[in-house]
Amino acid sequence: MKVSSVNIALLGAGRIGSVHAANIAAHPQANLAYVCDVVPDAAQALSERHGAESAVSAREVIEDASIDAVLIASSTDTHLDLLAVATAAGKPVLCEKPIDLDLKRVDSELGAIDRTQVPVLIGFQRRYDANFAALREDIRSGGIGDLEIVKITSRDPSPPPLAYLRVSGGIFRDMMIHDFDLARWLLGEEPVEVSAVASCLVDSEIGDAGDVDTAVVSMRTGSGKLCQIDNSRRAVYGYDQRVEVLGSAGMSRAENVRSTTVERWTSESVWREKPPPFFLERYADAYRAELDHFVTIVQGDATPYVTTHDGRQALALAETALASSKSARIETPPTAP
Amino acid sequence: MKVSSVNIALLGAGRIGSVHAANIAAHPQANLAYVCDVVPDAAQALSERHGAESAVSAREVIEDASIDAVLIASSTDTHLDLLAVATAAGKPVLCEKPIDLDLKRVDSELGAIDRTQVPVLIGFQRRYDANFAALREDIRSGGIGDLEIVKITSRDPSPPPLAYLRVSGGIFRDMMIHDFDLARWLLGEEPVEVSAVASCLVDSEIGDAGDVDTAVVSMRTGSGKLCQIDNSRRAVYGYDQRVEVLGSAGMSRAENVRSTTVERWTSESVWREKPPPFFLERYADAYRAELDHFVTIVQGDATPYVTTHDGRQALALAETALASSKSARIETPPTAP
Amino acid sequence: MKVSSVNIALLGAGRIGSVHAANIAAHPQANLAYVCDVVPDAAQALSERHGAESAVSAREVIEDASIDAVLIASSTDTHLDLLAVATAAGKPVLCEKPIDLDLKRVDSELGAIDRTQVPVLIGFQRRYDANFAALREDIRSGGIGDLEIVKITSRDPSPPPLAYLRVSGGIFRDMMIHDFDLARWLLGEEPVEVSAVASCLVDSEIGDAGDVDTAVVSMRTGSGKLCQIDNSRRAVYGYDQRVEVLGSAGMSRAENVRSTTVERWTSESVWREKPPPFFLERYADAYRAELDHFVTIVQGDATPYVTTHDGRQALALAETALASSKSARIETPPTAP
């Protein structure tokens, strides 16, 4: 029998909502109380799968006295409002990235949310990946000396539907925002120069929609540390997630993971398995660790590891990269208010 | 809420019993009802950790009407008796390896157990490892053509306590028995020639106890397929578990697993993580998959993948290898009655 | 007995001159006739080692009727003048990189050199590396589809002496120029946008000398292909030379080479050898292949694979990167006259 189980309301029954629902249901100290979605059928289907209640009104669910915490996995444009409601109600939140697509709005509304002092954890799940965590430990422990360069490769297997792309905020705010968070986390300080060079190479319809699908970014922190990121919306070999850090005493790198260690040697070649198909497989453990950490936060035994300020800074870098890609200048990110 | 949950009684609260207890407790369709051990404190401690009942009499627990299935993880000398009791009571069993240390006794008692037709799954968990399963699929799919050679490397990190070694049945029956099962499973047919060459190199006290700690075995099947196994009781770099299969159209091999993909390049070397410390870590997923399969068997939706006959054959190969190591002859395993 | 041997005069008896001297001496169809250096002792020592004559006047040697070809490995500031003398004398030249440190001077003097139509091969030896050549073949064969991103990692083991750095032209013209050539060769078209972000992190004296020691560059070609380069003057684990190319149908990457395949597994870690210490070891085969190609050119059986135009373009990119690192703008390289 589970004691002191945390009752969680899940807002959003889409792809990432389903991941969180399953993780909550399997967590020994968490209980999936509600699944809420503007599409009633989606809420009902997901809630039934895990023996939860379904709901349509997020506000009612958040304010339900039996609810201990809220997980926001609804569409991006609802994040800030739901964050405001939940924190006002005193309910700790795990909020999917990005906080919003508009830095100005974030800067105007985050203050009130933060002043509630209710814990908010932003869902940059890669920080919970064991491989990247090992790199960070190599930096913090001094194992590679003073950090000098961070290199991040992040490529999706294939572009999302155009309908999604059109409301996504573009490659920098939708996709590279994960890499900006990872970069800040590894660099340990803020980038002050951002240069972005980008193209539409994968699908001309992406370009017609005003976006790009292939982008490289360089950044420089105040103390001179450098960072390179490359993104592509298409890597036919699978979801490509690699990070490398160079320091004065060495270099550490995290390669793509594989589900087995098998090699097959034939008359054609030496064959190995491709990386996982996409983020649900690649970060399955990270999502579980993130949820576990959130439960600990709700129980009062930890504080958020990824703060609203982190969410704001990643968005600021994304907007700066977008600006650089248009201005052909090396741009400086706006500081937080 | 879990429906149609399988009530399992766990017999044996030692190291491997603890693994099974945790897996049963975490399984969505299983319930750990009892933990039974001849040491009452051990049973109580483990049962309390998972909210189960504790018991001392295995027979009473097995015959308890609320119990759907039995997991035998007690000392080896109790396996055959408990198998007899459980199958006579109509309770499906997952029984840890080896069935027994005495092939004669196995051959005399297994008939009655088998005639109950109650499902018995023998705990050769390596068959549930994703890496080795991929090799077997490469064989069965024809991906490497006709199988010719199976090579198994299996080395423990360090020898067990002498007290354990003295009742273990020796390296062939205690340790290499896993490799014999893996070999049979991959070869797809029975070895008919067994040659063993062995030494005591790790600890002379092992030799004083009449055992060896380093052993290599060659086998040949009826159709001429060959197999090599090497075992050592000590690999200072961790638990070494590798398998390679050569066929007419290629070679597949499964390397040791690692918990991260990180490489660290320093002025000394290129560093990578060692393999997992021991079998609990290395086969954590395999034990979960084995338990999951057992639950499916209890539910009537599958049949045992590792049968009592498999358990008997692995023991027969172990005894044959032991005989060869003493006779300096290439020996033939006794066939089943 | 060697027939139709090519008589080569080597200008410059320094580190790279010594490499070329040994390769010429070992080549079955080449003969090291002269070693020429402004330091007579250096010329004499190197010439004696290989049974050649020594000389001080490059002009006299070049114009010696017995000389078939000239290898320019003297200091950078002499390259253009010696190229002019050699081509005027009708002697094919293998000229070390860079052609010069001043693009304006190159653009004003290269025309006369080219008009002689005497073959000139520029010494970007990396094009002769088997690993990078395999990547290029993957691009040209369509093996990875349409090329989208080129990524180059190039890090020296440790900074050169300050005295060298002061006349080197800086990291972009001295070191990254190799990467610019490699990038153009792999991209198959000219970069039209160059963004450089750089720091002095390794040694503050490098900064005091007006240079940087750590730099990242992004580039974009006319058709939108992207390129990332990172350089550091210090990689404590050895000379780091890796290239990766992403295309619409796959990704190919060339890792660092090692002198053996040995892994050592100990209680500490899994150990592998570091990459080679520096370029002499890393590109030993490439220098031999370059010399072999040059001999074929002199014999009239091939044309230069790396032209003076290639030398000019790499320098133009280096100057553009330097400009970008100072202007905080994404710059466009000047086109050739």
Add this chain to the structure above:
Amino acid sequence: MKVSSVNIALLGAGRIGSVHAANIAAHPQANLAYVCDVVPDAAQALSERHGAESAVSAREVIEDASIDAVLIASSTDTHLDLLAVATAAGKPVLCEKPIDLDLKRVDSELGAIDRTQVPVLIGFQRRYDANFAALREDIRSGGIGDLEIVKITSRDPSPPPLAYLRVSGGIFRDMMIHDFDLARWLLGEEPVEVSAVASCLVDSEIGDAGDVDTAVVSMRTGSGKLCQIDNSRRAVYGYDQRVEVLGSAGMSRAENVRSTTVERWTSESVWREKPPPFFLERYADAYRAELDHFVTIVQGDATPYVTTHDGRQALALAETALASSKSARIETPPTAP
């Protein structure tokens, strides 16, 4: 100009003779004086390629006063006679393996050869491979503690012609003899128990000819060290040459080499290059190092690294393995007279 060049007569103009001819011709301190073969056209073709004289009578060539040393690469049945002639003439010899196919004959004739005290180097070229040499250094330096197990994988890409197989002496004397030498060299002591299990799986005509094509061997030395060897006449993925050594303080292993480090990631898989096609490519560097060592021996500056005794012992192990494969016993090799 080469001074004190060693004049070498090559006996045998076949496949391996051609390798040695090219290496002698390219060696700065060696001169290929004669190529001798019972097939005059073969001798002439190979000698012309390298500017040497051709001859038919080995004895005349050996006794030619201008000849400093002899390289025996003729058919196996001529080795002992030519060794006798050359050593009687006081000419140092590099003799290809095996010395002979008949241990009795070797034991009766080697005494006279050895008593001449003329240096004889036996051509087990694998000892000159940098990878295996690194393993041996790991053993001798104590890097892996006390040696316990040696594992050798050695597989040819495809069987030789039946005509060759019929006179080859069989898989143990023709192919595994290399592995026996490597094993002795790594073990550092003599095997005293040999167990062989073998099959004909690749080509039934090999079986019809009285030979096997797939074989595994276990050995034990006097002090208890163990060794496993596996051989196959067919590995469709190329020439497979791997060695692993386990000791009390670690494990070292040498993997197959590759000509590039390139990986190609596609929608199908992660591709890497296969190992080299066969021994000429795999051991090209080793053959050069062996020849270089031989030149040093002829010059009086070194003593043979692989002696006639080593050649005799490898043959003794091969005969013992053959006997074991027929007797189904673990056999003891005959000691040298």
